[in-house]
Amino acid sequence: MKSPAKTNASRLLDKQKISYELIAYEVDESDLSATTLAAKLGQNIKQIFKTLVLRGTNSGIFACVIPGDEEVDLKLAAKVSENKKAEMVHMKELLPLTGYIRGGCSPIGMKKNYPVFIHESCLQFDTIYISAGKRGTQLRLSPEDLIRVSGATICHLIS
Secondary structure (H helix, E strand, O other): OOOOOOOHHHHHHHHOOOOOEEEEOOOOOOOOOHHHHHHHHOOOHHHEEEEEEEEEOOOEEEEEEEEOOOOOOHHHHHHHOOOOOEEEOOHHHHHHHHOOOOOOOOOOOOOOOOOEEEEHHHHHOOOEEEEEEEOOEEEEEOHHHHHHHHOOEEEOOOO
């Protein structure tokens, strides 16, 4: 497979001189799951992080970055983001809000600088994988670099 094209997220990392690896993989539109992605990359599912976009009752839009085989606990997400309640945004809202589509949403380089919350388990690994901002491309980078570039808050997001 040829080397993947740069994305907005990778350009932002370049600009900040953050070390990362851009990894291409075959996309199956009928299965965008992180579990399938982990198998394709031959990686531990706990190192594959997905970005979920939520809307809080007080703060509006924010992102949660969690291990690929987990589900965000909406009550915990609401609490860490200082909201009474939080819910996932509708899929049709994802592109207009973030500039990204389902299966290609990165916590880096969204249209606006939304608050980002990342699950604490990311710190167990030297590197983690996140979407590079388009389907078929992942970024491998240190969790500390991701936290720094995204301004993420480390917290507990899964029950």
